[in-house]
Amino acid sequence: MKMNRILRLLIMFFLLANYGCKKDDNPANSSTQETPTLIFPVNSSTNIVLKPALVWNKVENAASYNLQVSAQVNFSNIVQSYSNITDTSQTLTLLSPNTLYYWRLNISDGKNVSGWTKPFSFTTGKDSVVQINFNWISVEGSSFLMGSESGDPDEKPVHNISLNNFSISQYEVTYDQFDLFCDATGRMKPNDNGWGRGNKPVTNVSWNDAADFCKWVTSQTGKTIRLPTEAEWEFAAKGGILSNGFLYSGGDSLNEIAWNFTNAIGSTHDVGTKKGNELGIFDMSGNVWEWCGDWFDETYYSYSPSVNPKGPLNGTQKVIRGGSWASFTVPGGEGEIVVNGCRVTDRSNSDPSVKSADFGFRCVIEE
Structure with a gap:
């Protein structure tokens, strides 16, 4: 019996040494074998644009x-x-129209490569790209005085700026336009606050969302679409070389040219339903605050380049301009407006990740 026990122990040690502690050479069990979950286009999708974002x-x-x-x-x-x-x-x-495609992924952890995911399929539609009409308004480059000596401290000093030609969208980007981007990229659509979508300016979009939209439109059109610089925004809001020096974008009567606290009744309104400015651009005062490309620095005007400034090299806040449906005026002194985000020179800022019911944007196309 003792010999049998010894024999069984020897056999057990032999098995453990050769099998139980054997290194697993199967890469399917390595940590790199966790593969991604394919999200968009969803499997078997149809009518996908010819430059899809996977x-x-x-x-x-x-x-x-x-x-x-x-x-x-x-x-x-x-x-x-x-x-x-x-x-x-x-x-x-660019893919071919009306064609069935398959896509798959694997990952690398820097040392090993996983197996491929199970492929997803999608079929392209007939259109080459998503068509978005921005109604571009050409803005002839020139020099102008940026800022206001009667405004807030961050609007000073007034300084001379020279800009090249550029084109800016006539209206703020709408839900219809932004929803096309979401549909094409599998992105979650922003909340409309219960006010409706369609031709209303898109809200609840962060600076990062707006920048991603511009990158996507660039990929679809082959043209450089981006957010306006703060200087481009102010020059366009003032009416460019046709400027009449108005307090707001298109006039001195706020309710005539802007949806603001006194007339908006607590919500956005369809773009282009108020009076446009000298260049025929709408809603640069009121409706929604508009993200600009620049980082914000309240002292930037004291050291800004004089030609095509693009804002500080870094920062924590991004510039927003133009005021919104929630903006109001506070008169001071002899009727001087001391608080009103709808003024063409007023500056404000926000963290680029913030989404708000009164934040939106418009685009610029480089010429």
């Missing part, structure tokens, strides 16, 4: 992602391939 979830241990797109389910014909992607989305170059 989106997936973030994997914690992933250093980068690799993406393949094929016209064959076995990926024998790779039509587009991307390596070392560090983001969780990738906008493709």
Whole structure:
């Protein structure tokens, strides 16, 4: 019996040494084998734009992602391939219309590469890109005096600025336009506050959201679309070279040209329903605050470049301009307006991640 016990122990040690403690050489069990979840386009989607943004979830241990797109389910014909992607989305170059495609991902943790995800499929539509009409208004470059000596401290000193030609959207970006971006990228649509969508200015969008929208439109059109610089915004709001020196964008009577606290009844209104300014641009005073591309510095005017300024190199807050449906006036002294975000020179700022019911934006296209 003792010999049998010894024999069983020897056999057990042998098995443990050769099998129980054997290193797992199967890469499917390594940490890199956690693969992303494909998000957009959802599997079997149809009528997808020809430059879609493919989106997936973030994997914690992933250093980068690799993406393949094929016209064959076995990926024998790779039509587009991307390596070392560090983001969780990738906008493709132009695909063929009315064509079935498959896409898949794997990840790298810097040492090992995972297996491929189960592929998703989508079928493109007939249109080359999403069509968004911005009604671009050409703004002839010139020199102008930026700021106000009678305004807030951050509006001083008044300083001379020279700008190149640019074009700016006639209206604030609407829900209809922003929703196209969301539909094309699988992004969650912003809340409309119960006020309706359609032709109302999009709200509850952060600076980051607005910048992503511009990047997406750029990818669709091949033209550089971006947020306006603060200087471009003020020059356009003042009416460019046609400026009449109004307090607000298009006039001195606030209710005539802007949806504000006294007439908006607590909500946004369809874009372009108030009087435009000298260039035919609408709602640069009131309706929604508009994100600009610049970082904010209250002392920036004291050291700003005089030609095409783009704001400080860094910061924590982004510039917002133009006031909103919630803006109001506080008269002081002999009727001087001392508080009103709708003034064309008024400056304000917010964290780029903030989303608000009175924050929106408009776009600029580089010429």
